[in-house]
Amino acid sequence: MRLTGAQALIKSLEMEGVEVMFGLPGGAILPAYDPIIDSPIRHILVRHEQGAGHMAEGYAHATGRPGVALVTSGPAATNIVTPLCDAYMDSVPMVAITGQVPSTAIGTDAFQECDTVGITRSVTKHNELVMDAQDIPRIIREAFHIATTGRPGPVLVDLPKDVLQATMEWHEWPPAIDLPGYKPNTKGHPRMIKEAAKLIAESRRPVIYAGGGILKARAAEALRQLAEMTGIPVVTTLMARGAFPDRHELCLGMPGMHGNYTAVTSMQKADLLIALGSRFDDRVTGKVGGFAPEAKIIHVDIDPAELGKVRRPDVPIVGDCRQVIEELVKAVAALDEGAQPDRSAWMAQIRQWQKDFPLQYDRPSPDQADGPLKPQYVLECLRDSTPDDCILASGVGQHQMWASQYWQFDHPYTWINSGGLGTMGFSVPAAIGAKVGRPDRMVWAVDGDGCFQMTAQELVTASAERIPIKVAILNNAYLGMVRQWQEMFYDERYSEVYLSPDLPDYVKWSEAMGCVAFRVEHPDEVQATIDKANEVDDRPVVIEFRTDSSEKVFPMVPAGLSNDDIVVGPTPGREVRQ
Amino acid sequence: MSALVGSANRHHTLVVLVENKAGVLARVAGLFARRGFNIYSLAVAPTDDERFSRLTVVVDVESAPLEQITKQLFKLINVVKITELDQAESVERELMLMTVRADAGRRSEVIELVNVFGGKIVDVGHEALTITLAGKPRNLDDFEELMRAFGIVELQRTGRVALPQLDRRAPAQIRKVS
Structure with missing residues (x-):
């Protein structure tokens, strides 16, 4: 032909x-x-x-x-x-x-x-x-x-x-691939898997450090099996949110620079980290020399170059996460009939941290219904007003961290964000792509005002193609994450971070792009407006939330410091230094 | 070029078999640049199999651990095989072309040294000689040092090529990196 x-x-x-x-x-x-x-x-x-x-x-x-x-x-x-x-x-x-x-x-x-x-x-x-x-x-x-x-x-x-x-x-579709230099190894080494099972059985304070590789390998189910059979708690990195259900009692949530206290500290105090498809990113480890100092490391990754790139593993396993975890489950079960040591002290310690240091912000009380709008409150309302399997796409910055912290991800592939590169403007187009692929799902984009201005024009695409995504702009009139750093680390000398709350007019702009658009300025309008937005299903819808620009993302491990130096909250009295 | 070529143990020789395709050298060089790895010397040529070329690359392990260099290299789709050659267990050769000052008064002195090292005079001028010398990189270093006294006008070295030594123990001594 x-x-x-x-x-x-x-x-x-x-x-x-x-x-x-x-x-x-x-x-x-x-x-x-x-x-x-x-x-x-x-x-x-x-x-x-x-x-x-x-x-x-x-x-x-x-x-x-x-x-x-x-x-x-x-x-x-x-x-x-x-x-x-x-x-x-x-x-x-x-x-x-x-x-x-x-x-x-x-x-x-x-x-x-x-x-x-x-x-x-x-x-x-x-x-x-x-x-x-x-x-x-x-x-x-x-x-x-x-x-x-x-x-x-x-x-x-x-x-x-x-x-x-x-x-x-055109003869025929090429029947085979001939790439002599490309043969990814998917099957983990059996001896290494046995070694890993042994380390697990010996550890008193283990943590599973689950990364984006779990999702790429479609290994969420295998991960759940491993966690449940061993009773080992799981942290899910920014790229792995949803890989292990947040509602699960063994889920500790997100670690890292803006991770919650328990996720960060449990890794610091662990005697074993089981790194599954994660890559010891600097935003997770903080200062590498001070990261999880007592922990032995089992590191599973399909990319051999990740093993030992940042931290030398005690048990390196090259392979596909799903295949390796499934084999690891068998190996753990085969060793002393799966017997695990008593880790009740460890779990009690973790529960105590969770109790002492939950995520916190100033929730509006009923008498503050027209007070400042907290971005975390918006996200909690949005979370509670959307189906479990709603897909959330995010831009990059404060809103991304709050979304990851305050959302509850109970299903894999419900969280889409730019983790490694940190690309502002990612959320609107990413949400459109997600909705095209999963038209059966509700798709929300949570965006900052800075991010939104970078790629908002794709809402024209969404309108023209009838792709009904929903966008929540957390408009704090600033490049918020930069503002936060200038406030905390540059003596409140704010340099080129102010964007204005009403230039552009986000409602008019969104309407001009064919969207339904709303503006919310006070806590008492949040719920009703989200409900209205959820009813729109024939075109994109945008809600601009005018949020409190002084709000910062906590906890925070300041750049260059060890994870032991985690700052839990904004009030000096609440800061925890160990 | 340092007089210590080949003697510092931070230099390691990797023999990299790559697909003989357009842009492969740029991929390898780009990878080294991007990851902050240093190439000390590099030689590229086709192999007996026209589908493949062989790169002999001497890497500076001060800049990154050798393991990370080889693992990142092997991620390139066109890289087929990487072998690390231990300098003690391999045969290494390099070729040098050098123009050295040698007027009538000192010419015989230079020629004598060239003969001692087994080099050849390939061009003769009134004030200078061009010499070629092939051999172990270390011998080339020594020769270069000696010639400095006369005044080196121009110098080109090819970078080393290497193959594993045909020792009885050879298979065990060649560390297959991948």
């Missing part, structure tokens, strides 16, 4: 089972947009290529399937660099297809030319410039294989215009 390169591209995407892609056409990618008309693949026309990338990520987070973005050359390719880097840092399976100037023009500084593979090399798991139309099916197949296996990540395929226009002979 004779096909053009462009037809071969779209057919290859169909063969990969792609149901939707996010993109924006332009000169070099034009040939690929013609066969889209005849393809069953849904194309969502974004307003900015960064939006396409984050939508692809949101889709991948919510569904586990690779997100696909299709954009043109030059500025479109550079606009998608941020989402690629975001996906790389958070191990999100994604395939980006970029147009390129004709192969004969490459290297001549042609119109809309840029060295896309050169620019994206360090932010992709792999990338490939296609120089022969005949290679398209193979390279697309390899791209999806690489993006979705091993440690998932973004793959970029760069397609010169003449390659898209050339004809090729």
Whole structure:
């Protein structure tokens, strides 16, 4: 069968089972947009290529399937660099297809030319410039294989215009992948797994340190089994919220710089950390030298380079989290019939910390119904007014931390955020991608006013495509997290962080983009407005909450300090230093 | 270039088999740059199998632990195999081209030293000689030191290439990194 390169591209995407892609056409990618008309693949026309990338990520987070973005050359390719880097840092399976100037023009500084593979090399798991139309099916197949296996990540395929226009002979879908240098090891070493079971059986103060790898490996069920059979408590990192249900009695919540006291301190005092798909990120460890000083480490990761990168494990296990945990469950059961030592003192200590140091803020009392609006209160109301399986996407900053702290994640794949790269503006497009992938679910984006201004234009996409996401802007008129640092660490010298509460007018702006929009200024309006927003299901809806700008995120481990130096709350008397 | 080439134990030799594809060298070099690893020297050439090229890269382990370097390298899709060669258990060679000042008065002195080291004179001018010398990196270092006294005009070294020694114990001494 004779096909053009462009037809071969779209057919290859169909063969990969792609149901939707996010993109924006332009000169070099034009040939690929013609066969889209005849393809069953849904194309969502974004307003900015960064939006396409984050939508692809949101889709991948919510569904586990690779997100696909299709954009043109030059500025479109550079606009998608941020989402690629975001996906790389958070191990999100994604395939980006970029147009390129004709192969004969490459290297001549042609119109809309840029060295896309050169620019994206360090932010992709792999990338490939296609120089022969005949290679398209193979390279697309390899791209999806690489993006979705091993440690998932973004793959970029760069397609010169003449390659898209050339004809090729479509023989058959490549039956096998031939990548001699790529063979991810998914099965953990049996001896190491036995060693791990032994360490677990010896430990008195163990903590399971669950990371995003649990979700990527679809290992939430295996994790629950391991935790329940051993009775070991679980912390879920920012990337793993929902991987273990918050309502579970063994769940300690989020550790790290803004983690709760119990999650942070239990890791500090542990004699064993069972790190499952987590990577000892600096936001979790604080000062590495002072992190969990007495703990032995079992570290399970599909990426061998993570083992020993930050902290040398006593038992390193390279493998897929689900497979390894399932084997570990068997190994634990086989050792002395699964007998575990008495850890009641440890659990009692943990319960005491939970009792002494819960998350706290000044909840509005009924007589303060028209007082300042606390962002945490908004999130608690939102949490209690949405279904259990509601998907929450977040931007980056204070609102992200409050959302992670105050939401209750009881299901995997209900929390979508930018953890590693910390990309402001992530939430709106990510929520759109998630809603496209999971139209059956309610999807809320929680955003800050700073974040919202970075990618709000994608609400036009959502309106045009009838993608009814819901957005809660926590508008504190500041770049709040920066403000918090300037208040705490720069003697309240506020430099370039003020944004204004009413410039822009978020309600008018949202309405102009085709959304239903509300503004909430006082606690007594919160519930009724959320209820109204939840009833809108034919278009996007935005609520602007005017929140208290003096509110800060606590607890906090100041940057560069040990996790032992956790600051629990804002009042000096409440600060805890050990 | 330091006179200590090859002698400092912070330098390790990695032999990296890569797919012979466009941009692979840029991937390897980019990885080193991004992760803050230092390349001391690098030599690249096709192998007997045209699908693959072999990189011999001497890395500075001061900048990062060798294990992290090899693990990150192996994550590159086009990297097929990495072998670490212990300097004591491998054969290493390097080629040098050097132009050294040698007027009529000192020419014979230079030629004598070239002969002692087993080098060759490949070009002769009125005031200078160009010499080629292939050998162990350490011998090249020694020769370079001696020539300084005469005045080195230009110097090029290829970076080392290496293969494991054909010792009876060879298989055990080659640490397969991946």
